[in-house]
Amino acid sequence: MSTADTLPTVAGAVPVAPGPLLAVEGLTVRFRLPDAVVHAVSDLCLEIRPGELLAVVGESGCGKSVLAHALLGLLPGNATVTGSALLRPTMPAAGRAPAPASVGPPTRTGPTTAGPVDLFTCGERRLARQVRGRAVGLVPQSPATALTPVRTGRRLLVETLRAHGHPRDRAPAAADRLATEVGLDPADLDHHPHELSGGMAQRLALALALAPDPPLLLADEPTTGLDRPLVDHTLDLLRRRCDDGAAVLLITHDLAAARRVADTVAVMYASRIVEHRPAGELFDGPAHPYSAALLDALPERAFRPVPGHPPMLTDLPTGCVFAARCPAVTDACRLRPEPVPVGGQGGVAACHHPIGVPA
Ligand SMILES: Nc1ncnc2c1ncn2[C@@H]1O[C@H](COP(=O)(O)OP(=O)(O)OP(=O)(O)O)[C@@H](O)[C@H]1O
Ligand code: NI
Numbered sequence: 374m375s376t377a378d379t380l381p382t383v384a385g386a387v388p389v390a391p392g393p394l395l396a397v398e399g400l401t402v403r404f405r406l407p408d409a410v411v412h413a414v415s416d417l418c419l420e421i422r423p424g425e426l427l428a429v430v431g432e433s434g435c436g437k438s439v440l441a442h443a444l445l446g447l448l449p450g451n452a453t454v455t456g457s458a459l460l461r462p463t464m465p466a467a468g469r470a471p472a473p474a475s476v477g478p479p480t481r482t483g484p485t486t487a488g489p490v491d492l493f494t495c496g497e498r499r500l501a502r503q504v505r506g507r508a509v510g511l512v513p514q515s516p517a518t519a520l521t522p523v524r525t526g527r528r529l530l531v532e533t534l535r536a537h538g539h540p541r542d543r544a545p546a547a548a549d550r551l552a553t554e555v556g557l558d559p560a561d562l563d564h565h566p567h568e569l570s571g572g573m574a575q576r577l578a579l580a581l582a583l584a585p586d587p588p589l590l591l592a593d594e595p596t597t598g599l600d601r602p603l604v605d606h607t608l609d610l611l612r613r614r615c616d617d618g619a620a621v622l623l624i625t626h627d628l629a630a631a632r633r634v635a636d637t638v639a640v641m642y643a644s645r646i647v648e649h650r651p652a653g654e655l656f657d658g659p660a661h662p663y664s665a666a667l668l669d670a671l672p673e674r675a676f677r678p679v680p681g682h683p684p685m686l687t688d689l690p691t692g693c694v695f696a697a698r699c700p701a702v703t704d705a706c707r708l709r710p711e712p713v714p715v716g717g718q719g720g721v722a723a724c725h726h727p728i729g730v731p732a
Contacts, residue, residue: 392461393420394589394620395444396489399456402436402443406451409687413439415644417456418712421622423588426615428623428631428652430667431641432683437624438514440641441591444492445511446500459489460508463588507537510587512595514624516578520566526552526577527562530584537585548580555580556606571598579607583614590614593624608634628671632656640664643683643694649712650720658729660715660722663695693725701726 397419404411414436421427429437442448444458492504505511513519521529530548539547549559555576566574579595592611596604604627611621612634625631631638635652640661648661659665669675681698684690693699696706705725712721715730726732 397458428635435641436644458492462487510582510590512582512592514593517574533584648722654716660727
């Protein structure tokens with residue numbers, strides 16, 4: 374798809390047609406601890422459109438999973454969430470053919486004329502009934518603990534398919550097809566989740582998330598524990614879902630995965646998005662020194678780890694969060710950088726000295 378019209382807007386800008394499926398504005402998540410406050414996500418803005426695969430990348434602990442959990446109202450009671458996350462409602466698009474390998478309900482969803490829903494204010498009842506596992510699917514980061522242990526994979530999958538409109542007589546065959554689609558042997562569905570390996574549980578969780586054919590899928594490290602062929606199989610499956618009109622937010626440590634399938638990449642560092650670009654632009658010429666350092670750490674590039682450590686999320690600097698590790702730091706970095714346009718396709722980087730942009 375064209376990346377020019379898939380990019381996020383800087384906070385406050387007017388989104389262009391056809392409009393995002395999800396528009397997150399100023400998302401801030403804080404966890405209250407007895408003696409500290411964890412700044413897990415800070416002033417995060419992003420948009421994702423139908424057909425777009427957005428990869429969110431960044432080191433462990435930078436806030437990627439908290440972002441996904443915030444969108445679905447899954448954060449614990451010590452969290453406070455501010456900002457907005459407008460999800461455009463969808464309805465079945467009559468006559469739209471499902472992808473050949475897809476076993477979702479016979480129609481994919483398309484836009485309606487109804488207004489968007491703010492996921493942060495719509496309330497738990499609406500999240501439970503209309504959003505989680507329906508409008509927005511989640512592949513959790515630790516599926517082994519998230520899956521109900523008392524039912525077999527087959528029962529979980531058939532129940533999910535039935536709950537989303539598959540007729541009783543067709544749901545078992547649909548479950549088998551879905552298992553095959555995610556790289557499981559249908560016979561694996563006869564086991565309970567705890568009897569599965571981590572990689573198999575991962576694929577079962579993916580099948581369960583795909584069963585309702587959600588217009589938006591949040592996939593949190595969906596390839597952890599898989600060998601390379603299965604990683605590629607899973608990534609290509611997510612790509613096909615996007616090509617068929619769904620939007621996928623792929624959370625991953627694996628930059629090669631992002632490069633393989635993403636349209637756009639958001640690089641997170643210490644609770645903030647520091648760069649958000651079309652994938653090709655980011656990999657060919659990162660603008661934020663942190664993105665450049667992450668790419669330099671790849672084995673096929675300089676294989677040089679990012680020097681130093683991220684700041685504590687309980688004690689973030691008031692200026693640029695990357696300043697202490699940045700080779701290009703100057704006095705200006707004591708002030709927080711606003712996102713500035715980089716590249717030619719609407720990308721942004723939050724940096725006072727973006728690479729390749731004249732001062
Ligand atoms: N319930 C909580 N209470 C306090 N801090 C929390 C809570 N949940 C998460 N955090 C903190 O929020 C920060 C972001 O966590 P998150 O799980 O989003 O990281 P991540 O980017 O997904 O990392 P990983 O790649 O390791 O999964 C971490 O510092 C984590 O310790
Ligand atoms: Ni995580």
